[in-house]
Amino acid sequence: MATASKLGDYLRARREQVRPEDVGLPAGERRRVPGLRREEVALLAGISAEYYLRLEQGRDRHPSDQVLDSIAGALRLETDARVYMRALASSPRTATRRNSRPERVSASIQSLIDGWPTTPAIVHGRYMTTLAANPMAITLNPLFAPGINTLRAAFLEPEMREFYRDWDTMTAKAVAYLRSVSAAAVDDPELVRLIGELSLHSERFRTLWARQDVRQKTSGVTRVLHPQVGPLDLHYEKLALPGVPGQMLITYHAELDSPTGERLQILAHLAAPPPPTRTDTDTDADTDTAAAAGSVRAPDR
DSSP states (O other): OOHHHHHHHHHHHHHTTSOGGGGTOOOOSOOOSSSOOHHHHHHHHTSOHHHHHHHHHTOOOOOOHHHHHHHHHHTTOOHHHHHHHHHHHSOGGGSOOOOOSOOOOOHHHHHHHHTOTTSOEEEEOTTSBEEEEOHHHHHHOGGGSTTOBHHHHHHHOHHHHHHBTTHHHHHHHHHHHHHHTOGGGTTOHHHHHHHHHHHHHOHHHHHHHHHTOOOOOOEEEEEEEETTTEEEEEEEEEEEOTTSTTOEEEEEEOOTTSHHHHHHHHHHHHHSOOOOOOOHHHHHHHHHHHHHHHHSOOOOO
């Protein structure tokens, strides 16, 4: 997973996603490759075809920022994708090394989300493993519980395909997000294991990962189906937690007077802890207390 070869793989994958007509070139009838040819990318970027070939083959390890910007323009890359490409082109000596210590959520964040009785909220770690969740989130979906990797569950657990009414859209966004946070950690064993497992067991994941789409979408709407309260159109927000790189707070909400808002209120009742049950001991204690109170004489006036 050398840095140079990763950059070359990315350039090749993105080149195949750009149609000639998208950049003002004739499509032609004798194209043997999807998307743009190498020499066309080089022409659009204003660099030599030989130099671009060296980049795709991993034989040039230090392209300048100017060259990267020119290639990004030729490939019509958006901001997140440009950041990702620059990270891939960084020297391996400056690549970020992940800390091997387990990720943990602070007690204050756990207390914060536990105090939201009608707002499902979870905290993800670097690669979408849930580190914390409030009761509303777990009632919304038990696979949001701490310790479960929601990306793995999305592709490998049949319940998730039934839960997400927009499963195709959701999985595409999720893989693009994972790609966006993985550039500086291509050798992280946790990431390598996750990608390997999903590539082995999910054709959908293999297809999406090969596209090398990069996007950090931090807000939007997801459409789910809860087995008890029915369909929900949930607005989500992803907020990076300060001081803990890689941790993301994700919340789900809806307008109070909307059908989804009303159903969230029902879900909140399902998530609320049951009232304490009275035991025989409690009844005896109440009787003893009442008897003791009755045996005390009121003071004489």
